Amino acid sequence: MNDTAMSALATEATNPQTVRTPDEHPTNFKIGANDVSVFYGNKQALFDVSIDIPERAVTAFIGPSGCGKSTFLRCFNRMNDTIDIARVTGRIEIDGREINESDIDVVELRARVGMVFQKPNPFPKSIFENVAYGPRIHGIASSKSELDDIVISSLERAGLASEVKDRLAEPGTGLSGGQQQRLCIARAIAVNPEVILMDEPCSALDPIATARIEELIDELRQNYTIVIVTHSMQQAARVSQRTAMFHLGYLVEEGPTDQMFTNPREKRTQDYITGRFG
Amino acid sequence: MTDSTMTVAVDWTSEQGAARRRRRHAADRRLRAYGIGAISLAIGLLAILIITLAATGYKAFVQTMVEVDFTISADLVKADDIPAGNFRAVVANAMSKLFPEVEGRETRELKQILTNNTRFIVRDAVIADPSVIGGTMTLRVPASDPFDQLNKREISRDLPEDQRRVNDRQITWFDKLDAEGRISTPFNWGLFFNADSRFPELAGLAGAIVGSFYALLVCFLISFPVGIAAAVYLEEFAPKNRLTDLIEVNINNLAAVPSVVFGLLGLAVFLNFFGLPRSAPLVGGMVLALMTLPTIIIVTRAALKSVPPSIREAALGMGASKHQTITHHVLPLALPGILTGTIIGLAQALGETAPLLLIGMNAFITSPPGGLMEASTALPTQVFIWADSPERGFVARTSAGILVLLGFLIVMNAIAIFLRQRLERTW
Numbered sequence: 273m274n275d276t277a278m279s280a281l282a283t284e285a286t287n288p289q290t291v292r293t294p295d296e297h298p299t300n301f302k303i304g305a306n307d308v309s310v311f312y313g314n315k316q317a318l319f320d321v322s323i324d325i326p327e328r329a330v331t332a333f334i335g336p337s338g339c340g341k342s343t344f345l346r347c348f349n350r351m352n353d354t355i356d357i358a359r360v361t362g363r364i365e366i367d368g369r370e371i372n373e374s375d376i377d378v379v380e381l382r383a384r385v386g387m388v389f390q391k392p393n394p395f396p397k398s399i400f401e402n403v404a405y406g407p408r409i410h411g412i413a414s415s416k417s418e419l420d421d422i423v424i425s426s427l428e429r430a431g432l433a434s435e436v437k438d439r440l441a442e443p444g445t446g447l448s449g450g451q452q453q454r455l456c457i458a459r460a461i462a463v464n465p466e467v468i469l470m471d472e473p474c475s476a477l478d479p480i481a482t483a484r485i486e487e488l489i490d491e492l493r494q495n496y497t498i499v500i501v502t503h504s505m506q507q508a509a510r511v512s513q514r515t516a517m518f519h520l521g522y523l524v525e526e527g528p529t530d531q532m533f534t535n536p537r538e539k540r541t542q543d544y545i546t547g548r549f550g
Numbered sequence: 551m552t553d554s555t556m557t558v559a560v561d562w563t564s565e566q567g568a569a570r571r572r573r574r575h576a577a578d579r580r581l582r583a584y585g586i587g588a589i590s591l592a593i594g595l596l597a598i599l600i601i602t603l604a605a606t607g608y609k610a611f612v613q614t615m616v617e618v619d620f621t622i623s624a625d626l627v628k629a630d631d632i633p634a635g636n637f638r639a640v641v642a643n644a645m646s647k648l649f650p651e652v653e654g655r656e657t658r659e660l661k662q663i664l665t666n667n668t669r670f671i672v673r674d675a676v677i678a679d680p681s682v683i684g685g686t687m688t689l690r691v692p693a694s695d696p697f698d699q700l701n702k703r704e705i706s707r708d709l710p711e712d713q714r715r716v717n718d719r720q721i722t723w724f725d726k727l728d729a730e731g732r733i734s735t736p737f738n739w740g741l742f743f744n745a746d747s748r749f750p751e752l753a754g755l756a757g758a759i760v761g762s763f764y765a766l767l768v769c770f771l772i773s774f775p776v777g778i779a780a781a782v783y784l785e786e787f788a789p790k791n792r793l794t795d796l797i798e799v800n801i802n803n804l805a806a807v808p809s810v811v812f813g814l815l816g817l818a819v820f821l822n823f824f825g826l827p828r829s830a831p832l833v834g835g836m837v838l839a840l841m842t843l844p845t846i847i848i849v850t851r852a853a854l855k856s857v858p859p860s861i862r863e864a865a866l867g868m869g870a871s872k873h874q875t876i877t878h879h880v881l882p883l884a885l886p887g888i889l890t891g892t893i894i895g896l897a898q899a900l901g902e903t904a905p906l907l908l909i910g911m912n913a914f915i916t917s918p919p920g921g922l923m924e925a926s927t928a929l930p931t932q933v934f935i936w937a938d939s940p941e942r943g944f945v946a947r948t949s950a951g952i953l954v955l956l957g958f959l960i961v962m963n964a965i966a967i968f969l970r971q972r973l974e975r976t977w
């Protein structure tokens with residue numbers, strides 16, 4: 273980690289100058305995005321978005337569907353690289369390092385910036401293999417027993433260990449939707465990333481499974497920087513410390529979550545929060 | 551477009567409404583009837599094909615055998631040089647012992663009951679067990695084709711003597727052998743374990759089966775890896791542009807090219823240009839590989855396409871490289887589809903005749919090939935050769951050959967179906 277770059281970033285940040293979590297601890301920025309635009313072919317999906325994402329906190333992206341939340345989220349681990357027609361401009365820095373530069377290895381970047389998708393997508397392999405996959409390909413575990421430890425502790429941190437301890441060899445696809453999503457979270461944290469991106473992780477889940485995941489997110493923020501896309505304002509209010517509101521590819525406003533929901537600066541935010549569109 | 555708020559009063563009990571529903575049900579029933587009709591027609595034609603083949607072919611699955619006691623005297627066969635022994639005399643003596651009354655020119659007619667190669671059969675038996683020299687050995691020897699046909703009632707005894715290939719004297723001898731219990735018609739293992747022969751009673755499919763096996767092996771070893779590599783490149787790596795579009799169209803067209811064209815290509819390139827041996831399973835396999843390649847590329851691409859994008863995203867999102875994503879996740883998930891398609895492609899190749907004829911795999915070869923470079927036939931070309939032979943015995947063998955070929959095809963397709971059901975995953 274580069275402390276000077278980080279403080280430089282913090283002072284560079286346009287608005288607001290100091291960010292405070294609800295616990296009133298001043299915090300650092302993990303990710304800084306500057307004038308990020310994304311094009312799908314000729315169609316621009318994201319327009320000059322600048323935002324800073326605080327470290328060890330949950331940042332929520334809200335906005336009506338199709339406004340570019342996922343597109344923006346996928347910039348942070350360069351998943352847009354996998355779409356042929358997508359083109360990203362602007363600067364995105366993680367710990368002060370520009371991630372779109374050619375000397376950045378996406379393989380390493382994606383190990384440091386994990387992702388959980390909208391639809392639970394465990395590999396059609398055993399529960400153990402699902403979690404062990406990341407450590408295996410990145411060569412994190414030096415022995416079989418270390419790998420076992422990583423798998424168990426990841427499942428524990430994802431709150432899944434007690435439910436699957438005795439059936440690690442069973443296919444991950446055989447779990448319930450909520451369990452599958454927690455398995456995907458365990459898989460993501462098994463490589464000990466710094467950032468976890470979650471793209472509507474609860475949209476395919478029932479309310480009980482959703483509550484379980486939200487609890488988990490709250491626990492995980494002690495150790496990880498989390499960015500979550502959600503179409504549910506209540507969820508953003510419940511889990512996040514900062515919220516960013518998008519509309520038609522523009523960042524409308526961002527700020528501490530409680531302020532966004534009680535006293536938004538922009539009329540469009542107010543309208544969206546009160547359910548007038550979206 | 552009508553206004554969505556407008557309500558239309560519908561009388562569901564009206565006569566017109568009922569008539570309209572009746573017409574719709576009638577149309578459903580008609581469609582069903584057409585479908586059933588079409589399937590019945592297809593199954594009926596297939597049944598006719600199999601029944602006619604079986605009706606002519608089943609007789610080739612049994613073979614008339616004659617039990618003969620051969621006296622292997624030490625004068626005729628020397629223990630230190632068995633192959634040089636006078637086995638012609640051994641056979642002649644054995645037959646004279648059975649029919650002491652037959653003399654002179656008639657002994658030739660007598661010996662015609664046994665297959666022409668009897669002396670080699672006896673020689674091989676003696677080589678296998680030299681202890682019989684000086685004693686007697688009882689062997690069951692195939693009857694020659696005319697007597698095989700006589701025994702199978704393919705030659706009618708009611709025909710005038712000059713119109714059949716066995717004369718009255720020979721029939722009497724044969725009946726005497728039969729009365730002594732020396733004639734039997736066991737299952738014809740020779741059909742599977744003998745190579746081709748001029749004599750129908752000895753001709754078998756061993757050479758063709760081994761040749762087809764080698765050719766398919768070569769075909770698989772070439773077309774499977776090359777096809778998968780090409781499909782993976784086209785599906786996962788190739789940029790979408792004019793050039794790849796052109797390649798794609800060409801591959802699809804290649805799959806529709808008549809197989810005889812591939813045969814001509816093989817003739818021109820492999821035989822004339824590279825100078826590879828004629829009739830070799832290696833060349834046959836290479837030509838079949840050219841034919842099978844487009845099929846494998848197409849099925850592999852379809853199988854790769856059917857792997858859900860969420861799996862790729864999951865792997866890429868974990869930091870797997872493209873290569874790891876493909877080898878760890880995409881290919882294993884696509885494998886059932888790829889294997890099924892490959893087996894079906896190979897089954898097509900197994901039945902392919904024209905390209906093999908062009909590279910000379912229809913030669914007359916009396917021993918199974920010992921390797922990829924040795925001249926050989928293949929199952930379909932063997933059927934082709936037999937269908938062209940005038941002897942009565944080859945008619946049944948042609949049908950039997952087709953049945954064996956169909957048997958292999960059914961087995962291969964069954965394996966494909968089995969694999970598809972066993973390995974197919976849901977997610």
Ligand SMILES: Nc1ncnc2c1ncn2[C@@H]1O[C@H](COP(=O)(O)OP(=O)(O)O)[C@@H](O)[C@H]1O
Pocket residue numbers: 312317336337338339340341342343344355
């Ligand atoms: N792979 C893609 N190809 C082309 N256009 C896309 C692609 N993904 C998203 N878009 C477009 O980009 C815009 C933003 O999409 P997205 O980021 O998925 O919105 P959100 O996640 O906020 O619902 C939409 O108009 C969508 O149609």
Ligand SMILES: [Mg+2]
Pocket residue numbers: 341342343471501
């Ligand atoms: Mg989205």
